[in-house]
Amino acid sequence: MGPSRQRRCSSSERPRRHALGPHLEAQDRHALADDRENPLLAVDVNFRGRKLTVYAKCEHANLTGSIKDRMELHIVKSAYAQGTLQPGQRIVEATTGNTGISFAALGSALGHPVTIFMPDWMSEERKNLVRSYGADLVLVSKTQGGFRDAIGMAEAFAQNENVFLPKQFSNHANIDAHQATTGPEISQQPALLDLSADAFVAGVGTGGTVMGVGRYLRSENANVRVYPAEPLESPTLSTGSRNGEHCIQGISDDFVPPILNLLELDPVTAISGADAIAMARRLARVGLAVGISSGCNLLAALRVKEELDRDATVATVFANDNKKYLSTDLVREEPARPEHLTRHVEVLGFSTVWRCSIESWS
Numbered sequence: 052m053g054p055s056r057q058r059r060c061s062s063s064e065r066p067r068r069h070a071l072g073p074h075l076e077a078q079d080r081h082a083l084a085d086d087r088e089n090p091l092l093a094v095d096v097n098f099r100g101r102k103l104t105v106y107a108k109c110e111h112a113n114l115t116g117s118i119k120d121r122m123e124l125h126i127v128k129s130a131y132a133q134g135t136l137q138p139g140q141r142i143v144e145a146t147t148g149n150t151g152i153s154f155a156a157l158g159s160a161l162g163h164p165v166t167i168f169m170p171d172w173m174s175e176e177r178k179n180l181v182r183s184y185g186a187d188l189v190l191v192s193k194t195q196g197g198f199r200d201a202i203g204m205a206e207a208f209a210q211n212e213n214v215f216l217p218k219q220f221s222n223h224a225n226i227d228a229h230q231a232t233t234g235p236e237i238s239q240q241p242a243l244l245d246l247s248a249d250a251f252v253a254g255v256g257t258g259g260t261v262m263g264v265g266r267y268l269r270s271e272n273a274n275v276r277v278y279p280a281e282p283l284e285s286p287t288l289s290t291g292s293r294n295g296e297h298c299i300q301g302i303s304d305d306f307v308p309p310i311l312n313l314l315e316l317d318p319v320t321a322i323s324g325a326d327a328i329a330m331a332r333r334l335a336r337v338g339l340a341v342g343i344s345s346g347c348n349l350l351a352a353l354r355v356k357e358e359l360d361r362d363a364t365v366a367t368v369f370a371n372d373n374k375k376y377l378s379t380d381l382v383r384e385e386p387a388r389p390e391h392l393t394r395h396v397e398v399l400g401f402s403t404v405w406r407c408s409i410e411s412w413s
């Protein structure tokens with residue numbers, strides 16, 4: 052691991068606890084802090100014979116272990132503020148996993164029953180996590196129509212009941228969450244190393260991350276490049292419609308998400324699922340046990356570095372860790388294929404960067 056890249060925080064910087072709304076202040080059952088900052092990882096690699104560093108937000112440090120906690124908290128806060136979510140009201144969402152886990156946890160903490168519509172081909176860990184927080188899980192099979200139909204089923208369910216639909220794919224509060232939190236962190240944490248992001252790249256699920264971080268970084272510097280990434284086997288963004296199966300759970304659903312505006316972004320980067328798995332497995336060997344989309348994002352970041360300038364500061368996100376994928380191909384040993392980018396990557400180690408930390412990790 053590299054040298055410590057941290058500093059201690061002053062007492063005024065220390066996180067404070069906040070409740071979400073008036074009726075919740077009395078409960079304060081949930082240790083949700085407004086300061087949601089998590090570490091930035093500086094991942095050192097040898098790529099095609101040259102030492103490079105890629106910066107990645109460590110999103111498994113969030114409450115339920117994924118980047119979706121940021122979006123879900125922001126949507127719930129906004130809905131309380133607008134009066135569209137009432138105490139005790141049921142929350143219903145269609146999701147491929149992480150969002151469902153986030154809403155299931157927050158719903159339990161805040162006294163909202165939760166119903167999650169999820170494709171039945173998602174990992175068993177995702178399904179069981181949703182159930183473990185006490186949410187109702189409705190599994191939707193491919194013969195019932197796939198993920199797009201899961202969204203339709205959630206909306207149909209909402210017509211008959213008094214429920215709150217977060218609508219992560221079309222709710223602009225999803226983008227706002229990343230513009231308000233992830234973006235500023237990706238700006239401020241590299242600044243501690245006297246760096247500023249030249250580019251950001253992220254796999255697209257709803258598009259909230261790439262849109263929100265991109266907008267924030269470009270509000271500071273209009274020249275920042277912002278690249279969406281997608282699975283090579285399912286080039287939904289490049290072609291406009293889904294046309295293949297892929298294994299990078301959490302990104303690339305059946306359609307181009309309504310909140311994603313490709314015209315605001317740089318060209319799409321495509322990474323194969325097998326390559327993403329190989330990269331995620333390699334990261335685990337230095338102690339970074341990340342999910343498949345994190346392997347995809349690291350490779351996409353290296354591609355961007357190659358395209359721009361190898362000294363460019365390129366940031367991405369590690370959306371979650373590997374624990375939701377232990378029943379998937381992520382843990383299966385596969386021979387490296389000649390076309391894999393991972394064959395040219397040696398992970399040398401990593402260090403953590405915090406805006407403020409009381410204890411040093413390294």
Ligand SMILES: Cc1ncc(COP(=O)(O)O)c(C=O)c1O
Nearest residue numbers: 149256257258259260301344370
């Ligand atoms: C594992 C994983 N990676 C990446 C993403 C993409 O994030 P976004 O929905 O903000 O595009 C998701 C979204 O669910 C995810 O679950």
